[in-house]
Amino acid sequence: MPTLFVPAPFRKSVEDLSRLEVGAGSVSALLREVDTRYPGFNAQLHGPDGSVKKYIRIFVNGKDIKALDGMETALDTRDEVFIVSAMAGG
Amino acid sequence: MQTKALSEFDRERYSRQLRIEGFGEEGQLRLKGATVLVSRVGGVGGTAAMNLVRAGVGRLILAHGGKVVPEYLNRWQLITPDDLGRPCAQVWAEKLGQIDADVEIVTVDEYINGENVADLVSRADLVVDGAPLFEERYLMNDEAMRQGKPLCMGAMFGMEGYASTFIPGESACLRCVFPEKPEYWTDMKVFPAIGPGPAIVGTTIAMEAIKVLTGFGQPLKNILWFFDLESNTTRYLEIERVKDCPACGASRSH
Numbered sequence: 001m002p003t004l005f006v007p008a009p010f011r012k013s014v015e016d017l018s019r020l021e022v023g024a025g026s027v028s029a030l031l032r033e034v035d036t037r038y039p040g041f042n043a044q045l046h047g048p049d050g051s052v053k054k055y056i057r058i059f060v061n062g063k064d065i066k067a068l069d070g071m072e073t074a075l076d077t078r079d080e081v082f083i084v085s086a087m088a089g090g
Numbered sequence: 091m092q093t094k095a096l097s098e099f100d101r102e103r104y105s106r107q108l109r110i111e112g113f114g115e116e117g118q119l120r121l122k123g124a125t126v127l128v129s130r131v132g133g134v135g136g137t138a139a140m141n142l143v144r145a146g147v148g149r150l151i152l153a154h155g156g157k158v159v160p161e162y163l164n165r166w167q168l169i170t171p172d173d174l175g176r177p178c179a180q181v182w183a184e185k186l187g188q189i190d191a192d193v194e195i196v197t198v199d200e201y202i203n204g205e206n207v208a209d210l211v212s213r214a215d216l217v218v219d220g221a222p223l224f225e226e227r228y229l230m231n232d233e234a235m236r237q238g239k240p241l242c243m244g245a246m247f248g249m250e251g252y253a254s255t256f257i258p259g260e261s262a263c264l265r266c267v268f269p270e271k272p273e274y275w276t277d278m279k280v281f282p283a284i285g286p287g288p289a290i291v292g293t294t295i296a297m298e299a300i301k302v303l304t305g306f307g308q309p310l311k312n313i314l315w316f317f318d319l320e321s322n323t324t325r326y327l328e329i330e331r332v333k334d335c336p337a338c339g340a341s342r343s344h
């Protein structure tokens with residue numbers, strides 16, 4: 001099953017887990033599935049216009065999904081979806 | 091960058107790093123002739139500054155407003171309770187001077203702002219950014235890209251951190267990756283921190299600065315190196331330059 005890495009700012013909504021296994025064939029399907037398990041998860045990532053917030057990047061196997069097929073990037077069982085949220089802590 | 095000759099003491103002091111393949115005496119002289127601007131001397135920037143001085147960078151400009159307060163003591167590498175209430179940049183200059191009396195340090199008792207950023211960037215060969223506010227980071231990023239100065243960026247949040255090196259005209263910049271700041275990042279009290287996190291980030295960006303200044307090794311160009319010390323996760327994430335990025339895109343000339 002594809003795995004999802006959840007960064008610290010969004011972990012509260014997924015019972016403090018950093019890693020989830022989610023059966024899904026695309027990034028968007030994966031996020032929908034996580035949101036079904038943990039209602040409200042998706043709302044944190046998306047702005048009012050429905051697009052992913054500009055301080056969040058989503059990677060599949062280390063590649064930005066913008067360079068792949070965006071939210072429709074296909075996922076295989078061993079793929080890893082990685083979410084990073086901008087930080088500035090110094 | 092000007093270069094000076096190495097003294098006998100320098101040769102001894104840097105003897106271990108002079109043996110690093112691809113670094114050598116030429117690298118050492120480049121560091122000695124370099125000026126690095128460090129934005130904030132906190133857990134990230136201060137650690138970077140300390141490592142840069144130990145490595146032999148000749149000149150540092152330290153920009154940090156405010157005074158040392160108790161909550162800095164858990165992560166700022168060189169401060170002690172005796173420093174409480176003293177201006178941060180000056181305290182740091184003093185400590186760095188103890189590491190190397192020959193290093194030239196310029197202190198700026200201000201954070202990066204719209205008035206000082208252009209002048210400060212113009213006086214440096216490279217910028218190291220460890221500021222805790224996105225406003226300062228975007229100002230620094232935009233100005234460094236405008237002036238064609240490399241920027242080594244590192245940041246953290248709790249157990250997480252990341253670093254990347256932005257080379258104008260060659261790689262992605264901060265705005266390419268994160269065009270906007272998180273709405274929850276309202277002030278510097280927003281991020282939790284414990285010593286090792288910012289220390290790893292600061293050490294990493296010091297190494298990045300050393301690589302860029304000397305030309306040895308592979309800087310983190312178009313790579314966001316991410317770690318999470320809580321779940322023991324680290325990844326090299328590929329980032330891309332955005333063609334019409336307002337800071338580094340084609341509309342900007344270099």
Ligand SMILES: [Zn+2]
Nearest residue numbers: 263266335338
């Ligand atoms: Zn850019």
